[in-house]
Amino acid sequence: xxxxxxxxxxxxxxxxxxxxxxxxxxxxxxxxxxxxxxxxxxxxxxxxxxxxxxxxxxxxxxxxxxxxxxxxxxxxxxxxxxxxxxxxxxxxxxxxxxxxxxxxxxxxxxxxxxxxxxxxxxxxxxxxxxxxxxxxxxxxxxxxxxxxxxxxxxxxxxxxxxxxxxxxxxxxxxxxxxxxxxxxxxxxxxxxxxxxxxxxxxxxxxxxxxxxxxxxxxxxxxxxxxxxxxxxxxxxxxxxxxxxxxxxxxxxxxxxxxxxxxxxxxxxxxxxxxxxxxxxxxxxxxxxxxxxxxxxxxxxxxxxxxxxxxxxxxxxxxxxxxxxxxxxxxxxxxxxxxxxxxxxxxxxxxxxxxxxxxxxxxxxxxxxxxxxxxxxxxxxxxxxxxxxxxxxxxxxxxxxxxxxxxxxxxxxxxxxxxxxxxxxxxxxxxxxxxxxxxxxxxxxxxxxxxxxxxxxxxxxxxxxxxxxxxxxxxxxxxxxxxxxxxxxxxxxxxxxxxxxxxxxxxxxxxxxxxxxxxxxxxxxxxxxxxxxxxxxxxxxxxxxxxxxxxxxxxxxxxxxxxxxxxxxxxxxxxxxxxxxxxxxxxxxxxxxxxxxxxxxxxxxxxxxxxxxxxxxxxxxxxxxxxxxxxxxxxxxxxxxxxxxx
Numbered sequence: 280x281x282x283x284x285x286x287x288x289x290x291x292x293x294x295x296x297x298x299x300x301x302x303x304x305x306x307x308x309x310x311x312x313x314x315x316x317x318x319x320x321x322x323x324x325x326x327x328x329x330x331x332x333x334x335x336x337x338x339x340x341x342x343x344x345x346x347x348x349x350x351x352x353x354x355x356x357x358x359x360x361x362x363x364x365x366x367x368x369x370x371x372x373x374x375x376x377x378x379x380x381x382x383x384x385x386x387x388x389x390x391x392x393x394x395x396x397x398x399x400x401x402x403x404x405x406x407x408x409x410x411x412x413x414x415x416x417x418x419x420x421x422x423x424x425x426x427x428x429x430x431x432x433x434x435x436x437x438x439x440x441x442x443x444x445x446x447x448x449x450x451x452x453x454x455x456x457x458x459x460x461x462x463x464x465x466x467x468x469x470x471x472x473x474x475x476x477x478x479x480x481x482x483x484x485x486x487x488x489x490x491x492x493x494x495x496x497x498x499x500x501x502x503x504x505x506x507x508x509x510x511x512x513x514x515x516x517x518x519x520x521x522x523x524x525x526x527x528x529x530x531x532x533x534x535x536x537x538x539x540x541x542x543x544x545x546x547x548x549x550x551x552x553x554x555x556x557x558x559x560x561x562x563x564x565x566x567x568x569x570x571x572x573x574x575x576x577x578x579x580x581x582x583x584x585x586x587x588x589x590x591x592x593x594x595x596x597x598x599x600x601x602x603x604x605x606x607x608x609x610x611x612x613x614x615x616x617x618x619x620x621x622x623x624x625x626x627x628x629x630x631x632x633x634x635x636x637x638x639x640x641x642x643x644x645x646x647x648x649x650x651x652x653x654x655x656x657x658x659x660x661x662x663x664x665x666x667x668x669x670x671x672x673x674x675x676x677x678x679x680x681x682x683x684x685x686x687x688x689x690x691x692x693x694x695x696x697x698x699x700x701x702x703x704x705x706x707x708x709x710x711x712x713x714x715x716x717x718x719x720x721x722x723x724x725x726x727x728x729x730x731x732x733x734x735x736x737x738x739x740x741x742x743x744x745x746x747x748x749x750x751x752x753x754x755x756x757x758x759x760x761x762x763x764x765x766x767x768x769x770x771x772x773x774x775x776x777x778x779x780x781x782x783x784x785x786x787x788x789x790x791x792x793x794x795x796x797x798x799x800x801x802x803x804x805x806x807x808x809x810x811x812x813x814x815x816x817x818x819x820x821x822x823x824x825x826x827x828x829x830x831x832x833x834x835x836x837x838x839x840x841x842x843x844x845x846x847x848x849x850x851x852x853x854x855x856x857x858x859x860x861x862x863x864x865x866x867x868x869x870x871x872x873x874x875x876x877x878x879x880x881x882x883x884x885x886x887x888x889x890x891x892x893x894x895x896x897x898x899x900x901x902x903x904x905x906x907x908x909x910x911x912x913x914x915x916x917x918x919x920x921x922x923x924x
Contacts, residue, residue, distance in 0.1 A: 281308060281411040282383040283491065284508050285472040285482045288499025288529045291371035292316075293339070296381035298367060299501070299508030300332055304913060308383030310396035311335045314407035315379035316479045323407050323476050324374050327396035332383070333363055340369050356562060377529075378479060380472040380502075382409035388417070389434025399438040401445035402429060405476045408444065410437040411504060412468035412489040420464065440465070444473065454478050455526065458485065459539050462524075468669065470519075472502050485524040490667045490694065493517040493525050493532055495546055500527040506549055507710065514549040518693035547693055565713035565805065565911040569897050573761040575708040575718040576890070579725045580753060582707075591750045594733045599702050601737045604684040608658045610637040612683070614646045614674045615662035618716040619723060621797040622662055622688075625889045626727040628790050632886055633735040633749070643670035646677075653681035660686045662727075664711065664719040666694020675699055688726050690719050704730065713912045715804045717897050720797060721760070724890050728753060752884045756891065759881035763894045770895050773876050774902035777858060780831040783808055784822060785896070786815040786848060787835035794835050794889045798896030805904035805911040815848045828856035833896070836863040836870065837880075837888035849873045862895050864888065 282303030286295045296313045312327025312335065328335040333344045344366055347358035382397035389395040398407040414420070417436035424442050425431065431438055440461060447457035454475050462469075468488030474481075484491060484502045494501035494509030494516050501509045502525070509516065519525060522537035534542045561567035585593035611630050613623035620642055627638040641651070643661075647670060653659070659678040663671045666689040675696060678685050687700035690708045697703040706722035732749060735741040741749075783802060785795035792814045799812035813822060815834065826832065832852045836845040842865060849859050850873050861874040864882045871877065880891045904911040 281385050282504045283380070283409050283411055283470055283472050283502060284382075284504075285380040285409075285474075285484065285502035285527070286499065287378045287480070287482050287501075287527050288496065289377055290499065292376050292379035293370035293374040294367050295501075296379050297332065297336060297370060298364075298511075299503060300381050300383050301363075301367075302507040303383055303504055304332065308385050309391035310384045310386075310393070311382065312384075312396045312398055313374070313379055313381040314398040314400070314409075314474060315374050315376035316474055316476060318375045318377065321476060323400070323404055323474065324376065325398055325400060325404070325407060326374060327393055327398065329391050329393050329396060333366075336363065336366050336370065339373050340366055341373075342366055342369070378474060378482065380407065380409045380474055380482060382472075387413055388436045395433045395435050397435075397437060399433060399435055399441045401441045403445075406441055406445050406448070407474050408437060408441040409472045410440055411470040411491075412487075414439060414465055414469065415467035416465070417467075436467075440469075440471065448475075455483060455524075455539070458483050458524070459537075462487075462522075462537065470504065480528055482527045483524065484519065484527065485522075486519045487522055488667075488669060488672070488695075490665070491519045492693075493519060493527065495532060498529055500529065500532050502527065507712070510549065515546045516549060516693075517544065517546050520698065521695070562905075563713065563901070563910070563912050565715055565717065565901050568711055568713055568717045569894065569901065570764050571709065572718045572721050572764065572894065573757045575706075575722050576725055576757040576760055578707045578709070579722040580729070580757065583729055584750065584754065590747075591754050592747050594729050594736070594750065596704065596729070596733060598704060599686070599730075599733075601733065605658065605734060605737055607656060608636065608684075609654070609656040610639060611658045611660060612651075612653065612678070613638060613640045613660045613662065614643045614671060616643050616668050616670055618720050618797060618800060619662040619664060619668070619671070621793065621800065622720055622723040622727060623660070624793040624796060625724055625790065626660070626731065628793060629728055629731040629886060630734065633731045633741055634738060635740045636734070636738070641674075643668065643674040646670075647673045651677070653678055653683050655682035655684075657681075657683040658686065659683040660688065660727075660730075661696060661700065662688045662723055663694075663696050664690050664716055664723075666691040666696035668696070672696060672699070686730075688723055690722070714914055715801055715900070715911065717801075721890050721893065725753070725756070728887065728890075749884065749887075752887055756883075756887065759883060759891055760894060762881050763891060764898075767895075767898050769876070769878060770898045771902050773860060773878075774899050775906055777831050777860075778806065778808070778903040778906040780858065781809065781829040782825060783810040783831045783833065784826070784852075785810065785812040785833050785835065786818065786845075788815050788841050788845065789838060790886060790888055791835040791837055791841075791892065794892045794896070795833075797889075797893055798833065798835065798900075801893075801897055801900035802903060804914050805900050805909060806907055807909065807915070808903060815845055818848055818851060823851065823855070826852045826855045826857050830855075830857035831860070832857050833860045833862065833899075834870075834874070835892050835896075836861055836865065837883065837892055838885040839865070842869040846870055846873050862892050864891075
């Protein structure tokens with residue numbers, strides 16, 4: 280949630296900061312602001328505004344971003360983007376300075392407003408702070424500061440940090456020591472960027488729980504919540520670890536631990552490039568990332584297959600030690616949130632089918648509070664696209680404390696989850712910018728299927744012939760995925776007819792029931808249509824009471840043995856006047872007579888179907904959002920990385 284950028288160097292800071300914030304819009308925000316150490320005055324210039332980033336730019340420049348009159352959505356968005364960029368380039372005329380920090384805020388304490396936007400400052404305005412996270416003891420700290428006569432202007436927990444730093448700075452006369460003293464008194468989570476007019480050559484940054492990176496340029500350095508803002512300038516970064524601080528100057532960066540002791544670490548090199556974090560001609564990142572799934576699945580799968588000639592015959596996880604803990608495991612425990620949780624539900628079916636081991640799947644936010652039973656005979660799998668999900672991290676730490684073997688599945692190298700797990704499997708999906716996860720989800724599934732099959736092999740639960748057969752089926756998934764994204768016209772047409780439905784239900788059985796959960800979530804996230812998912816067999820146990828002519832029922836049916844049962848369910852709801860669609864790999868017309876629309880996916884092993892069946896659902900969600908005039912990349916009230924409870 281929220282986004283931080285910071286710059287120290289020789290360039291005008293304002294456009295660097297605003298462009299960086301623009302690349303962090305996908306994280307979700309409701310206000311934005313910057314603070315720049317002024318070249319012309321011994322002061323910090325703070326500009327901030329409620330709403331979209333363009334309102335901040337308009338406030339700084341006094342000009343309105345020109346709106347495109349083009350009818351084509353992709354062309355119009357491209358021109359609007361160009362117009363905004365042109366106005367961003369004018370910001371140094373109004374805010375001049377080469378050191379600064381910026382922020383996009385997602386309201387937690389206090390409503391979205393100019394006053395509650397970041398940066399927040401001390402009373403005199405000599406210290407400015409940007410902050411991601413939540414300070415849990417802010418009320419107590421605020422009361423103490425108020426007793427000292429300090430008057431607060433905002434409702435934010437962040438303002439406490441600015442006043443507290445100033446309080447200690449006035450006592451010791453050293454900014455770094457003041458920041459360190461402040462951090463020792465903060466409870467909760469934070470990523471911080473701090474500037475002070477008395478130290479015009481530096482930025483102080485710190486993190487606990489919330490992610491923060493340091494970008495290392497040539498005679499310039501950066502802080503950011505994620506990699507995209509710095510890619511234009513450098514691919515060498517430090518991933519700040521728990522309770523670490525960084526002091527950034529134009530020519531070097533110093534790292535410190537929580538005791539203020541200097542530490543040394545080699546920087547990491549980011550492999551993906553700037554183009555992979557841009558739209559590349561697509562109207563939205565979500566559509567681009569749906570289309571990137573064939574490549575992402577290939578990149579995740581191929582390096583882990585062992586070939587005999589052209590035939591894949593084995594799975595090789597170099598990152599996993601399949602030793603005693605896997606052979607002697609009593610069960611698998613999976614925990615995650617949102618889309619990653621749905622990947623875990625699919626994985627439960629996969630592990631139990633192939634490896635014949637009991638699996639428990641929990642929402643991470645529930646797991647951490649229910650006093651779970653864990654032992655050193657458990658394999659504990661955490662799934663997180665960002666690797667920074669707060670509830671998932673808490674569950675991971677609980678599992679490690681109990682002695683379980685912890686495996687992380689994530690897309691983000693250097694993330695907290697990847698550093699704290701015993702072993703980590705990267706999905707290699709590339710950057711995912713849209714808030715609603717698509718390619719991260721399918722690549723998570725690919726990793727989990729590979730892991731389930733490998734465990735089945737290690738534990739002797741699958742024959743050699745069946746093992747090789749299913750691996751061969753997996754190898755064909757990327758190509759079949761390409762077939763689906765190349766033939767999306769029917770889905771687009773269907774969305775244009777159904778986007779005004781009041782209620783949408785996704786149904787399925789077994790693996791298809793798990794797919795329905797994610798399909799429904801995608802539609803909720805980007806179209807804001809009321810949507811639920813449940814096992815098809817549960818229709819008569821309550822949900823069918825809601826079915827009427829204003830309802831759409833989407834059935835996912837990829838198991839031939841259950842076609843007749845799904846068809847019966849469709850007949851049941853259709854007789855009550857609703858519209859129906861089936862996503863299926865059936866080629867013999869099992870649903871031709873009972874469904875309004877049939878979306879056919881390539882034939883697939885039913886156990887592997889979730890990687891294919893979800894794609895039409897992703898496309899349907901996307902096109903419903905576009906039809907309703909929503910921005911599918913930045914759905915309201917949502918953030919890409921949920922780093923607070």
